[in-house]
Amino acid sequence: MPDPTMPDPTVPDPTVPGTTTADPLVLDGITVAHDAEPVVADVSLAVPSGGLVALTGPSGSGKSTLLAVAAGLVPHARSGDLWGRITHRGADVTLDPPWERAAWLGFLAQDPASSLCLTHVRDELALPLENAGLPREAIGPRVQEVADRLGVAHLLDRRTNQLSGGEQQRVALAATLIGDPEVVLLDEPLSMLDPDAAASVAGLLRRELGGDGPAAVIVEHRARELERAGLVPDAVVRLGTPAVGETDRSPGRPGEVVLDRELTGVRRDAEGPVVVDGVRVALRAGTVTALLGPNGSGKTTLLMALAGVLPGGEAAGEGVGMVFQRPENQFVATTVLGEASYGASVELARELLARVGLAGLEDRNPHTLSLGQQRRLSVVAMAAQDHPVLLLDEPTFGLDDAGVAAVESLIRSLRDEGRAILFATHDVELADRLADNRLVLPAPPPGEVRAPRERVPDSFLARCSPVLKLAVVFLASVGLLATTVFWPVLAVWLLATAAVPVLARVSLRRTLRFQVPIFWFALSTFLVNLFSRPGEALGGWGIFVATEPGLAFGLALAARTLAIGGLASVFVLSTDAVWFVNAAHSQARVPVRYAYALLAGYRLLELLPDEWRTIRAAHAVRSRGLGGGRVAWVRGFARSAFGLMVVALRRGQQLAEALEARGLGRTPRTIWRPVRWGWRDVVLGVGAVLLAAGVVLGGVLGSVS
Amino acid sequence: MTQTNRTDQPVRAPQGRGFGLKEILAVVTLGVVFGFLYYLLVQGWNALAVAMGPFGDLAQNVLIGGWFVVAPLALFVVRRPGAGLVAEIMASIVEFVFLGSPVGPILLLSATVQGLGSELGFALFRYRRYDLVAFLVSGLTTAVFSFIYSTIRFGWLGQTLFETRLALHLTSGLVLCGVLGWLIARALLRTGVLRDLPAGRAAALDRA
Structure with a gap:
C-alpha cells in the first residue's frame, strides 16, 4: 500500500547527489570525533534496496564506528561528536534513536555472546517481534518460521549459554532478521567462528541477504570466506589506507x-x-x-x-x-x-x-x-x-x-x-x-552447562504469581519485625518450612540445607543477646553472664530470624528468576527497561563464573x-x-546496545507470554491472610494469658 | 591524528527523561558483579564470624560497608538522583532472586533503607560532587540509616555491645563504602570502560 507521507521513490534525492529517495539507507558526509580527534572523516555511502556494501579498511579506520552511526548508537548511546546526516528512503533519521530505527534496520555486533541478551533462545527470537508490537498470536508462528528457515529450530528450547560459537551466531542472526528489516548492519559476523561454522554462517548470509531480502552493510576481514560462499558485494567502501602484511616465511631452528x-x-x-x-x-x-x-x-x-x-x-x-x-x-x-x-x-x-x-x-x-x-x-x-x-x-x-x-x-x-x-x-x-x-x-x-542455581520444580507455589509470593513473604517478614514473642513466631518458621516440601515439592532435606546459614545466624543472635543484656543473672562462664532478659530477647530474636528465613525459603525455592522478572513486568507493571535490564543482568550472571x-x-x-x-x-x-x-x-553495555538494536523502547509493545493471575493466586492470597490472622490471634491470646 | 577542523555544531541527541537502558543496565551490572563477589566472599564472612568466637555477631558490623558500596558507585557512574536507590534494589533482586540468597525478600527493605542513605549523602552536595568527600559522607549517611534499621530488625537496643556496634558500623561505612568505593570508582574511570556513561562524559568535559 503506498504511504502518502513517503516521497516518490523514483525521484532522485536533491539533497544527496547520486542517491535516490528509494535508498533504504544513506550516510551523508559522516564525521565522528572523539575528544576532537577524528575517527571517521567525511564518509558518504548509499545502500540501495537489496544491495550489499562491503566496508573494508585497517583497524582504527572507523568501520565499526560507521556501523554504530548507521545504527544510531552514535550519538544516542555512545559518546563522540557526530556531523552529517542519515536518511532512510529520503527521510532524515539522524535524530532517531536505535530502537526507532529497529523498525527498518537490523544490527549485529561483533561478539555473538554479547549480542544474545536473554537466557532462552525462543525468548531471544520473540523479543524483536514483541518490541515491534506484533499481535501476540502471530509471534509464535513467526518465530517457528524464521527458526526453520535459518536452521535454528532445534535450538529453540535451549539456553543461550549452552550454544557453541556457531550456534550463537546463527541465533543472533535470526534475531536480527526476524523483524524483516530493510537493511542489516553486520560487524564481522565470521570473526569468532571456526572454519566450518564460518562457512555455514556465510552460506546463510548468501541465502538471506540481497535480492528480495534485506540490503546489507558488512564489515568482514575474512572476505575470502564470504566469496567462497557466493556472497559478492555490489560495492566496496574502503576507509583509511590498506596496510601491507609481512611475507617472511622462514622456518624455525629446532633446539632441544x-x-x-x-x-x-x-x-x-x-x-x-x-x-x-x-x-x-x-x-x-x-x-x-x-x-x-x-x-x-x-x-x-x-x-x-x-x-x-x-x-x-x-x-x-x-x-x-x-x-x-x-x-x-x-x-x-x-x-x-x-x-x-x-x-x-x-x-x-x-x-x-x-x-x-x-x-x-x-x-x-x-x-x-x-x-x-x-x-x-x-x-x-x-x-x-x-x-x-x-x-x-x-x-x-x-x-x-x-x-x-x-x-x-x-x-x-x-x-x-x-x-x-x-x-x-x-x-x-x-x-x-x-x-x-x-x-x-x-x-x-555435546556437553552440558550447569545453571547458577538448581532448577525450580513444578508445583503449586511455582505456578503462583511470583509477584504475589513476593508481596506475601515481604509483608509477613516486615510484620515479624514488630514482634518480640517466641512461640507464634517459631510457629511461622515451622509452617513455612513445612510448606516448602508440600507446596513447592522441594525435599525437606534441601530446604533445611538451604536454611543452614539462617540457623547459624539465629544461634549467634541468641548467644549475643543471652550474654549482652544487663539484668538478673541466670549463671555464667567467666566474662559471659547469661541474664533473664537476655534469654527472653535471645529466644524471641532468634525465632524472628528463623521465621524470616523460613519465609525466604518459601519464595526462593519456588521461584524461577526469569519468570519472576516476566511477572514483575506483566503483573506489577515494572517498566520494560528495568525488566529487560534485569533479564540481561541474569544472562550476564550466568556468564560470570x-x-x-x-x-x-x-x-x-x-x-x-x-x-x-x-x-x-x-x-x-x-x-x-x-x-x-x-x-x-x-x-553490560554491549547487551544494552543489542537490546535497543532489537527495538526495545518502541511503543506500543506486546508481551508475548504474559504471566496471568489464576485460581492458585486466590488460594495463596486468602490462605496467607487467614494464616496471618491466626498467628496474630495466637500472639494476642498468648500475651493475655 | 589531526584535529577536526569543523566549526559547526555536531548533532546532539535529544536528552531523554529518566534513566536510559544503558544506565539501568550499568547499575544492574554493578549489582550482578557485587552479588557474585559477595557470594564468593560469604565464606570469608563465616570465617571471620568463627574467628571472633561468641562475638561473631559483630562481624556483620565490621563488614557492613562492603554491602552497600554498590549505591555510591552507581551514583558515580550514572550521576542522577535515584541511581543509588535503584542500584540497591536491583542488587537485592540479584541476591535473593538470581543467586537465591537465604535472607530472602526482606533484603528489599534493607536495600531501600541503604539506598536512601546513600542518596542523602550525595543530595547534601546537590548531586554535584562525586569525589572522595562525597563518597565519605555518603558512606556515613548510609551507615547511619542502616544502623537504625538493623537495630530495629535485630533488636540491638539494650545490648551492652550497642556502642561497640555503632562505632564499628560507622567506621565500616566510612572505610569500605567511602574510601574503597571511591578507589574503585577512580580505577574504573581510568580504564575507559565508563566512557559512554555519564561518569566518562563528565570526565571528558573536565579534560576539554
Whole structure:
C-alpha cells in the first residue's frame, strides 16, 4: 500500500547527489570525533534496496564506528561528536534513536555472546517481534518460521549459554532478521567462528541477504570466506589506507625438547566433564606449533593444563607462560609499563615495548588501548617474564591484517630467541605461514552447562504469581519485625518450612540445607543477646553472664530470624528468576527497561563464573613465582575482582546496545507470554491472610494469658 | 591524528527523561558483579564470624560497608538522583532472586533503607560532587540509616555491645563504602570502560 507521507521513490534525492529517495539507507558526509580527534572523516555511502556494501579498511579506520552511526548508537548511546546526516528512503533519521530505527534496520555486533541478551533462545527470537508490537498470536508462528528457515529450530528450547560459537551466531542472526528489516548492519559476523561454522554462517548470509531480502552493510576481514560462499558485494567502501602484511616465511631452528607431556583425563573444573584425553604435546626450543580444532574441542583447556592453571595441576606450569584470548582478562597493572614490567625488569620491558611499536604509550592504562595494542602488550608482558615455553590462545582473534602481521612478526622474533611457542587458532592460513608443527584436536561431544542455581520444580507455589509470593513473604517478614514473642513466631518458621516440601515439592532435606546459614545466624543472635543484656543473672562462664532478659530477647530474636528465613525459603525455592522478572513486568507493571535490564543482568550472571575462572587463571600465570602468602592472595583476589568488574561493565553495555538494536523502547509493545493471575493466586492470597490472622490471634491470646 | 577542523555544531541527541537502558543496565551490572563477589566472599564472612568466637555477631558490623558500596558507585557512574536507590534494589533482586540468597525478600527493605542513605549523602552536595568527600559522607549517611534499621530488625537496643556496634558500623561505612568505593570508582574511570556513561562524559568535559 503506498504511504502518502513517503516521497516518490523514483525521484532522485536533491539533497544527496547520486542517491535516490528509494535508498533504504544513506550516510551523508559522516564525521565522528572523539575528544576532537577524528575517527571517521567525511564518509558518504548509499545502500540501495537489496544491495550489499562491503566496508573494508585497517583497524582504527572507523568501520565499526560507521556501523554504530548507521545504527544510531552514535550519538544516542555512545559518546563522540557526530556531523552529517542519515536518511532512510529520503527521510532524515539522524535524530532517531536505535530502537526507532529497529523498525527498518537490523544490527549485529561483533561478539555473538554479547549480542544474545536473554537466557532462552525462543525468548531471544520473540523479543524483536514483541518490541515491534506484533499481535501476540502471530509471534509464535513467526518465530517457528524464521527458526526453520535459518536452521535454528532445534535450538529453540535451549539456553543461550549452552550454544557453541556457531550456534550463537546463527541465533543472533535470526534475531536480527526476524523483524524483516530493510537493511542489516553486520560487524564481522565470521570473526569468532571456526572454519566450518564460518562457512555455514556465510552460506546463510548468501541465502538471506540481497535480492528480495534485506540490503546489507558488512564489515568482514575474512572476505575470502564470504566469496567462497557466493556472497559478492555490489560495492566496496574502503576507509583509511590498506596496510601491507609481512611475507617472511622462514622456518624455525629446532633446539632441544623443552616440554613433553601426555595429557589424560583433563577437566576444566573438578566436577566438569573430561575435555582433553590422550594428547601428547612435545615442544622444541626455537619452534612454533599450531594448535587447531573446532570451537569447543578443548584448545584453551589444553593450554591451561600445560600452563598449570587447572585445579590440581599447579605444579605442571613451571617455565610456561600463557597469553589468554582476551587481553583484558589478564591485565594486572594500571599502566602499560607496569604491565610489561610486572615480575620482570623495567629495562627489558621498555625495550620490548619499543620493539612492538608501543613506545610512547608507557603511561596509558592498558584497558584504554586498541585490541591490537592490547594483544601485543599481553604477549610482550608474558615474554618479559622469561619463560622458555610460551602458550598463546588465539593471538590474532579479532585483529585486522595489519594487527595479524604485527603479532606474526612478534611470534617469529620470540621463536628466534629460542622460545618454544604453541598457539591455538582457527586461522588455517596463519598456521600455514607460521607453524613448524601442528597439533589438531577432534570435535567435542555435546556437553552440558550447569545453571547458577538448581532448577525450580513444578508445583503449586511455582505456578503462583511470583509477584504475589513476593508481596506475601515481604509483608509477613516486615510484620515479624514488630514482634518480640517466641512461640507464634517459631510457629511461622515451622509452617513455612513445612510448606516448602508440600507446596513447592522441594525435599525437606534441601530446604533445611538451604536454611543452614539462617540457623547459624539465629544461634549467634541468641548467644549475643543471652550474654549482652544487663539484668538478673541466670549463671555464667567467666566474662559471659547469661541474664533473664537476655534469654527472653535471645529466644524471641532468634525465632524472628528463623521465621524470616523460613519465609525466604518459601519464595526462593519456588521461584524461577526469569519468570519472576516476566511477572514483575506483566503483573506489577515494572517498566520494560528495568525488566529487560534485569533479564540481561541474569544472562550476564550466568556468564560470570566462567569469566571469573578465566581471569583467576590468567592472573595466576602472570603472578607465578612472585611469592605467595595471605597478602599476595588478597591482592590477587582484588585485582581479579576489579578485572571482572571491567569485563562485566563492558559486556553490560554491549547487551544494552543489542537490546535497543532489537527495538526495545518502541511503543506500543506486546508481551508475548504474559504471566496471568489464576485460581492458585486466590488460594495463596486468602490462605496467607487467614494464616496471618491466626498467628496474630495466637500472639494476642498468648500475651493475655 | 589531526584535529577536526569543523566549526559547526555536531548533532546532539535529544536528552531523554529518566534513566536510559544503558544506565539501568550499568547499575544492574554493578549489582550482578557485587552479588557474585559477595557470594564468593560469604565464606570469608563465616570465617571471620568463627574467628571472633561468641562475638561473631559483630562481624556483620565490621563488614557492613562492603554491602552497600554498590549505591555510591552507581551514583558515580550514572550521576542522577535515584541511581543509588535503584542500584540497591536491583542488587537485592540479584541476591535473593538470581543467586537465591537465604535472607530472602526482606533484603528489599534493607536495600531501600541503604539506598536512601546513600542518596542523602550525595543530595547534601546537590548531586554535584562525586569525589572522595562525597563518597565519605555518603558512606556515613548510609551507615547511619542502616544502623537504625538493623537495630530495629535485630533488636540491638539494650545490648551492652550497642556502642561497640555503632562505632564499628560507622567506621565500616566510612572505610569500605567511602574510601574503597571511591578507589574503585577512580580505577574504573581510568580504564575507559565508563566512557559512554555519564561518569566518562563528565570526565571528558573536565579534560576539554
